[in-house]
Amino acid sequence: MIHSQGLRYRYSGGSELRFPDVQVPQGAVLLLSGPSGSGKSTWLALVAALVAPSAGALQVAGQEVAALRGAAADAWRAGAIGFLPQKLHLSEALTVQQNLAMAQWAAGRDEDIASIHTALNALGVADLAGRLPGQLSGGQAQRVALARAVLLKPQVLLADEPTASLDDEAAAQAVGLLLATAARHGATLVIATHDARVAELIPPADDGQIGFQRLSLVREQLSKA
Numbered sequence: 001m002i003h004s005q006g007l008r009y010r011y012s013g014g015s016e017l018r019f020p021d022v023q024v025p026q027g028a029v030l031l032l033s034g035p036s037g038s039g040k041s042t043w044l045a046l047v048a049a050l051v052a053p054s055a056g057a058l059q060v061a062g063q064e065v066a067a068l069r070g071a072a073a074d075a076w077r078a079g080a081i082g083f084l085p086q087k088l089h090l091s092e093a094l095t096v097q098q099n100l101a102m103a104q105w106a107a108g109r110d111e112d113i114a115s116i117h118t119a120l121n122a123l124g125v126a127d128l129a130g131r132l133p134g135q136l137s138g139g140q141a142q143r144v145a146l147a148r149a150v151l152l153k154p155q156v157l158l159a160d161e162p163t164a165s166l167d168d169e170a171a172a173q174a175v176g177l178l179l180a181t182a183a184r185h186g187a188t189l190v191i192a193t194h195d196a197r198v199a200e201l202i203p204p205a206d207d208g209q210i211g212f213q214r215l216s217l218v219r220e221q222l223s224k225a
Helices: 040-047 070-080 096-106 113-122 138-150 168-185 197-201
Strands: 002-010 015-018 022-024 029-033 055-060 081-084 156-160 188-193 212-216 222-224
Touching: 002 040, 022 212, 029 040, 029 197, 040 055, 040 156, 040 188, 070 081, 081 138, 096 113, 096 138, 113 138, 138 168, 156 168, 168 188, 168 197
Parallel strands: 029 188, 029 212, 081 156, 156 188
Antiparallel strands: 002 015, 002 022, 002 055, 015 222
């Protein structure tokens, strides 16, 4: 669940970004759209408690994120948030399995090879566990990064520009993979993108499904304090 009201973020230069209010139930999909510079990455950072809002209320997965600081924020984020960044940030010196194990270590947990294999197998890349990231195709690397993002069974899955630089077929596969993975884990999915194709790739809600919402950001929301 993600709920915000009166949310603002002030940059160090003095400009402030004001965000629309949003209420997304657990298990729903939120499409966060807008051109480059409209605040999509900042909104994701606020939801993940990477930065603190300058005003307003933001509750994510039952936690008021503005109250989190330092180690407490890191511990909460490790358990509640899965993040698929545009740049996948897989360590080139580590194997696929070791890259996933790093997520467990960062969360203060012991390495669990069985759960790593399960996450990779669910995304069809278990046979790549011993490879280095440089030996993967772009699609394989994205699947590995997604396995890492959901390894600890987060309540919220954030994806930043997951279809950037992809052709139509690959973009459809990427969005379908995100939707299926989030549904498998019962996670709330947020896709931040300026790619107009993404909205067309998310199916409308059927009876019994939560469906998706849209939150559109625009540059004009930036103002000087």
